Amino acid sequence: MAVHIRRPTFAREQPSTLSVAADVLAMDPTASLSTIAEAAGIGRTTLHKRYPTRHDLLFAVAKDSLEQLSAATEQSGISDPDVPIPDALRRMVELSVPLGSRVSFLLRQPSLDSEEELMLTLQEMDRPVEAFVRRAQDAGVLRPDVPAWWVISTLYSILYTTWEGVAMGRLAPLDAPRLALDTILNGLGGKNS
Numbered sequence: 001m002a003v004h005i006r007r008p009t010f011a012r013e014q015p016s017t018l019s020v021a022a023d024v025l026a027m028d029p030t031a032s033l034s035t036i037a038e039a040a041g042i043g044r045t046t047l048h049k050r051y052p053t054r055h056d057l058l059f060a061v062a063k064d065s066l067e068q069l070s071a072a073t074e075q076s077g078i079s080d081p082d083v084p085i086p087d088a089l090r091r092m093v094e095l096s097v098p099l100g101s102r103v104s105f106l107l108r109q110p111s112l113d114s115e116e117e118l119m120l121t122l123q124e125m126d127r128p129v130e131a132f133v134r135r136a137q138d139a140g141v142l143r144p145d146v147p148a149w150w151v152i153s154t155l156y157s158i159l160y161t162t163w164e165g166v167a168m169g170r171l172a173p174l175d176a177p178r179l180a181l182d183t184i185l186n187g188l189g190g191k192n193s
Helices: 017-027 033-040 044-050 054-076 085-107 116-138 148-167 176-186
Strands: none
Touching: 017 033, 017 054, 017 085, 017 148, 033 044, 033 054, 054 085, 054 116, 085 116, 085 148, 085 176, 116 148, 148 176
8 A cells, every 4th residue: 555645845855765764654654665665766676775674774764863853953952051942942843843754753663662772862862852841841931840751742742743734735834833833832831931
């Protein structure tokens, strides 16, 4: 069964094979290598040459996804105390929404849970996000009565749902970050948001 995804137009460059694979696997975690190759516009043999096994492809997508999400987090300014919290949150959402399939892929591939390298990278990636959430809670931008892990999990869910809305044609790409941020602040917002 072919997976048809309306490619979100967040960016103008040609998507990488790993990006397309993340999109396909976010919509169908059991998608075949043939389906992924077709969606990426390459032959199954070419995909097989690059990634000899399905696990090799899944590992590569996971590693690339973590790198993409980590870069978005770093570029957002959440670790810079001189960047106002609302600005850093807005920027993090803008940079992360196009990566929603990456979040979904990482959450929906239990076969990678035993990959220690990936799990350590994920923990490292979450540290600055958790520190930022706590800082935002202390400043009253996010609700302080909600555990930080819950805020982070909710944030990831909102990012994925926003990406999915664009991928399914329900949400315009330019409206997506604003809707996600509004949902985060009104659903999790404190008095000062």
